[in-house]
Amino acid sequence: MYQKELEDFSIEKIADSGQCFRIVPGDYGYVVVAFGKVLNVRHEGRLYSFSCDEEEFKAFWQKYFDLEKDYEKYRCLALPEDEYLAKAIHFGKGIRILRQDPWEVLISFIISQRKRVSAIRTSVERLAVNFGRSIDGKYYAFPTPEEMRLADIDLLKTCGLGYRIDFVRKAAESVADGRIDLKKMEKLKTPKLIEKLMELDGVGIKVSSCVALFGFHRLEVCPMDVWMNRVIHSEYGGHFPKAYLPYMGVIQQYMYDYARLNKIGVRGAFDHG
């Protein structure tokens, strides 16, 4: 076990931030499944306990949680007159942009279209249980491109993918056979990266943006979903301040989280503000 005081980190906020789907409450705090590893996380106040030793935490999880960055730097971009962002930042402090596996992010966000976060979580978990390698008998790694390519179709149909099932199968084939090389794509500049991802069937600008931000850590990318569209129109008159643009992805994560969990911009809902 490794313990550390973390002031700008909230496992609850991250788990429910809509960027990842395999951080869930367990019988002992939260369980994180990523890169074929399992980590138990719990905390009393700011004192966090992780189910790994210090070496593994510093070699792997610290980077995964993006703890090497100071998020105060991003929050300081908030303009003084921007009341919405001020509320969102206050509400969402502790959110990080995780450094996830691009492949898992790609499939997860292909599945995400027209689904709620909870439903995405269900589908992703079913994929892992049905096709992923067992990690410790209880948790399963996200399936590799090869495992997904070879997935039995009838079993795949039980994963709740709906009409997205062929998008997922084709993506698995493309990545498995190397037509889409996610490793090489790390070197692409962001516009090229987004364009290349959109060659995949079922990947449009929104999904591609999510993969760029959450899978390739391109912090300038701002995925525009139904919630962010509500925010930009109801709070910003159609465009965000220029000062935010270099880190719009991070800013976006605070805005999105606050909007979704407080139903900002939804007609008939109670507006916190």
Added chain:
DNA sequence: ATCCAGGAGGCCC
């Protein structure tokens, strides 16, 4: 029960 979701593709103009 009815509504809607971290959208995209295929039309048509």
Added chain:
DNA sequence: GGGCCTCATGGA
């Protein structure tokens, strides 16, 4: 380029 229409399923 934009404006509609449809897509399958689960969760609220």
